[in-house]
Structures are given as C-alpha cells and as structure tokens.
Amino acid sequence: MNDRIAATMPPVPHVEVVGRVDGRCPGCGKTGxxxxxxxxxxxxxDRELFAYGLCDACGTLFLDEPIDPSQFYGPNYYSHHAPPPASALKTKAMTARNIVTLFAPAAISRAMGRVSEHPTLPCLRPVIHGEVSRAFGRDARWIDIGCGHGALLKTLKAAGFRNLTxxxxxxxxxxxxPGLRLLRSDGISLSExxxxxxxxxxxxxxxxxxAVLSGxxxxxxxxxxxxxxIPIISSYAWRTYGGExxxxxxxxxxxLWSQSGFEAAAARxxxxxxxxxxxxxxxxxxxxxARLIGESEHFGKVNRLFTRSQLRTWKKLAADLNRSGQADELAFYLTA
Known part of the structure; x- marks a missing residue:
C-alpha cells in the first residue's frame, strides 16, 4: 500500500474534510x-479544532494555521518534568536491564528491551553496534535535541556513557x-x-x-x-483512530510525515x-x-484506565505492527 493511499483511505475517523488549502508540503515539497x-x-x-493540510502527493499532514504551537505546552507539559525517583534497588535493576538491551547479543537484547526503562533504547543499537556507520559507544559525543527533562540521556549516563548533551x-x-549537560537551546546553533x-x-x-534538517x-x-x-502518518493508527x-x-x-514524505525531505x-x-x-x-474516552496522556498515566487484558492485547498489536511495517513511529538513520 503506498503512502498516499494509506494516509487518505476513507473513512478516516474523527477528522473533518473542509475543502482545499494552498501551501507547500514539508515532505515531498509539492506546492499548490x-x-x-x-x-x-x-x-x-474547551476542545479546539485545528486546520491541517494533507498532501495529495505523499500523504504528509501539516499544520496550516498561523499559530505558535509553543503556547500549547504550558508549565506542566509532561516531557519537561521528571517522574519521581525510583528506589535504589529498582534503579540498579533497571540499569542492568538497560545495559543488556544496549550491548548484549540481539536475541537477548530483544527480550530485555521489552522491560527496559526507556522504550526507545532498542533503536540505539544500530548506532552503537556499527550497523549504520562506524560504532559509537560510551565515549562518543552524543546529543539529544528536544530532550525534554533528559530522561533518555540520564538512562544512557547510568549505562556508562560519558559525553552526553x-x-x-x-x-x-x-x-x-560530569558526563551530562542539559542546555536551553535548539541544538543546531551550538558551536561544536x-x-x-x-x-x-x-x-x-x-x-x-x-531549517533544522539543513542545520x-x-x-x-x-x-x-x-x-x-518520528510519528508516521502512513500507519495503522492514523487509519484506525484518525483525529484521536x-x-x-x-x-x-x-x-506528521509519511515515510516517503520524510525520505524526500531528508534528501532535499x-x-x-x-x-x-x-x-x-x-x-x-x-x-x-484514552482519547476516545476523553482522556489524555498529558493529564497523567493512561494505563490505569485499562484492564491487564487490554494492555496485553495492545502490546502484542504494537509488536505485530512493527513486524508488518504499519507502526506509527519510525526511526530513520541518516548519514551525510
């Protein structure tokens, strides 16, 4: 199924089609x-509706309103506040699991990745093990742009990484x-x-x-x-949940790029x-x-809303979607 069909297949629930909009797609670059x-x-x-454009060429979705989205973060936005610290015993156990997830042979890592502290750790393995370029491990210079309160970087520091920004x-x-600094910066303006x-x-x-990709x-x-x-619109989740x-x-x-839309933006x-x-x-x-029942992860943990059976079903579905290429997030590894 190509990205355009996947992104626009009717019906897409919980969205309102209101006609046509003129603009330039941030994915494939199509104008018109x-x-x-x-x-x-x-x-x-006081729920608001927001105007987006959906590219007819590559299926990328983009905000089409003259607003600054930063006003919608607020002082309590979830990614800028660290969770309460875990006990010393739990912290030690999670660090051991994280190290296995990052450095152990692939089969063992996959098993441990399901219980690691940070769900994005497995996507670092191709970088650490030299599957994209040369291997970059604990002594390499790492930066996470848009890091929030630095949860991923703190996890990496606990796993022995020594040069993190x-x-x-x-x-x-x-x-x-030592080994970790968190800066109020856009990242691309740093002089290193x-x-x-x-x-x-x-x-x-x-x-x-x-501008960011170029920078x-x-x-x-x-x-x-x-x-x-990044989240990917050419996915099961967009077709199933639409606006929710x-x-x-x-x-x-x-x-919200389609896969082909992001690849075009990267090449450009x-x-x-x-x-x-x-x-x-x-x-x-x-x-x-959660959104279907009027809740939001920005208001707190949503897993409490569901039964263990539901969570098991959705965990399996997420794994199946990764295998079938229909997951709603993709990791792209870019080289110059």
Missing part, C-alpha cells in the same frame, strides 16, 4: 492545493554534571560537533523542519550518524537514509484509546 482537514486538540470541555528550547532549568545527533520525537514539533549538518562530526525518530490518534497531538505536532536537505525501521510501542495505542 492540498486536502484541508480540521482535527481535534486535547480532550476537554541534551538541548531543548523549552528546558525548565539547565544543568551541568557530535558523533551522534538524536531527535527522538521532536522534529515533528518544529515550525521549519527544513544538523553543522553539528554532525565527519562520519557521524543522525537518528531521527495519540501521536497526532494537534497542534504541538506541526508535521542533503541526507542519505541509511536505514529506516518501524519503532512503535504500546503507548501509541493506549494514548489513542
């Missing part, structure tokens, strides 16, 4: 008119400690270079993704790797896609199911 949609924002009594323009408070540049679920938030060249060291992990898809997250998610900005891998997990399903 596109399908105009109105999609819902966060559940609540986090950058986020909405950073609540900067911090500097890194071996591994990550954007984990952050590129979809920026107003000008071409990444300045901070990537020769021979380095860029890892970009948890990863739609209007209007904070400015662009001088990148080669060395590898692309489905990397969805159960959260994409539970956050969508």
């Amino acid at each position: 008119d596109h399908t105009a949609l109105r999609v819902p924002g966060d559940p609540g009594p 986090g950058a986020d323009p909405f950073m609540v408070a900067e911090s500097h400690e 270079q890194f071996d591994v540049v990550m954007m984990q679920s952050s590129l979809e938030h920026v107003l000008d993704p071409d 990444l060249h300045r901070i990537l060291a020769p021979g380095g790797v860029v890892l970009i992990r 898809w948890g990863n739609l997250d209007a209007p904070r998610h400015v662009t 900005n001088g990148w080669k896609v060395a590898r692309a891998a489905c990397d969805g997990y159960m959260r994409g399903i539970t956050s969508s199911e």
